[in-house]
Structures are given as C-alpha cells and as structure tokens.
Amino acid sequence: MDKKELIDCICQINRTAKPEFLANFSQEELSAYLEHLMELDLEELALCS
Numbered sequence: 001m002d003k004k005e006l007i008d009c010i011c012q013i014n015r016t017a018k019p020e021f022l023a024n025f026s027q028e029e030l031s032a033y034l035e036h037l038m039e040l041d042l043e044e045l046a047l048c049s
Helices: 003-013 027-048
Strands: none
Touching: 003 027
16 A cells, blocks of 8 residues: 555544644554554454454
8 A cells, every 4th residue: 555545544444543644654654553453443343242
C-alpha cells in the first residue's frame, strides 16, 4: 500500500485519527501502526464472541 492508502485504512479503523497528523509519519511507521490496529480489532472481535 502507498502512504495515502495506509492513512485511509487507519482512519477507517481509528475514526479519531486525523489524516494531517498521520501524514507526518513514514510509510513504514504507518504500516506498523495499521498492523497493530488490525490486531487490536481482531482481539476485540474475539472478546465479543
């Protein structure tokens, strides 16, 4: 994914994240953050089951 796609995905999961703020981070940092958010999302789904 390119940087804009990463930011879009992050904003879909973390609705309080601001694209302007996220743009300050590198593509690698954004990718790691998105991976972290997806792990948390899966854990929350598991807790709701």
